[in-house]
Amino acid sequence: MDLTKALLQVIDTRSFSSLWYWLMLALAWSMASHWVLGVPYDMIVRARRQGGEAMQDLRDLVRVQVLRTTAISRRMGPWLVGAAGFAGSALLVLGFWHWIEIAQALAFLLLPLIGVAAMGVALARRMEAEDPDNELMVQRLLRHRFWTQAIGMVTIFVTALFGMYQNLLLIGL
Template identity: 55%
Template sequence: MDWHNILFQVIDLRSFSSVWYWIMLAVLWSSMSYYVLGVPFDLITKARQRGGQDQDDMVDLVRINVNRLLTISQTTGPILIGIVSFILTTLLLLGFVYGVELAQALFLVALPLSVLGAVSVASARRIRAADPEPEQLYAMLLRHRLWTQIIGMVAIFVTAMYGMFQLLGTLRGL
């Protein structure tokens, strides 16, 4: 057997039937849920339990990431919105008008990520405006994590339903 055939059987380029796509999707949303505005969740829980230096480190890391995110959104926000809109529109047209399965799969990943980006900027603005005490900051970060998990669950559910629909349509065509 030729190694090219073996390689292309293992790495299936049809997105919804590829185990690699689903692994990537699970790892992506797991990572998005673990890093709350760039702060590892275990640091948040450790800071909440122990206080002291861990709490100071967590507050500093949140401040750094909030300032970084807001600076990026203020300086290049309109440009980023334009680029993301162009990419999403291109993927939408290629995927759902022209039927390119890879574009459909990428759109179903990119759209929820862009929503999460907007939610992250809004959370960062709220945190900066409130200048919260550590207990309030924990609550704000946990609320942001909850919204991240909700967006991720909806994204995975919609992607799984659409992927099954696509695969059943492919099987029906055989």
């Protein structure tokens, strides 16, 4: 019986007091800032430093990811926007009108990531239309990563504040 109780305490179903939620939040933003438009950050840095073959590899991978992203956004864009809008609205209504904690936690996790995904689609379309040179391509990828990290830091900070508020409400303060 003590093992079951210990397991239930470790796997807490309340979101903001669960270690698993905070690990997932950190992992999601770590992955979002590492993979810039589907390209790993270390590859961008290596291409910037070394040039030559590393830059050509980066250019090829960026071209593939840009074509992939723009093709998906053209084919499935309206459906994805509709699904994201529905899911976001449902999470906001369930979380902040009906005050369901798991919906609040998912809203804090997913809504900013949807915004970052939209930024990625906009960047891919811009890069497809303009076909920038190597220096400008790297600059845009790094700028996108910067804004992704900035959004992630603000999101984690706001989520932590709201999570502390939610936990204080539960203990009656």
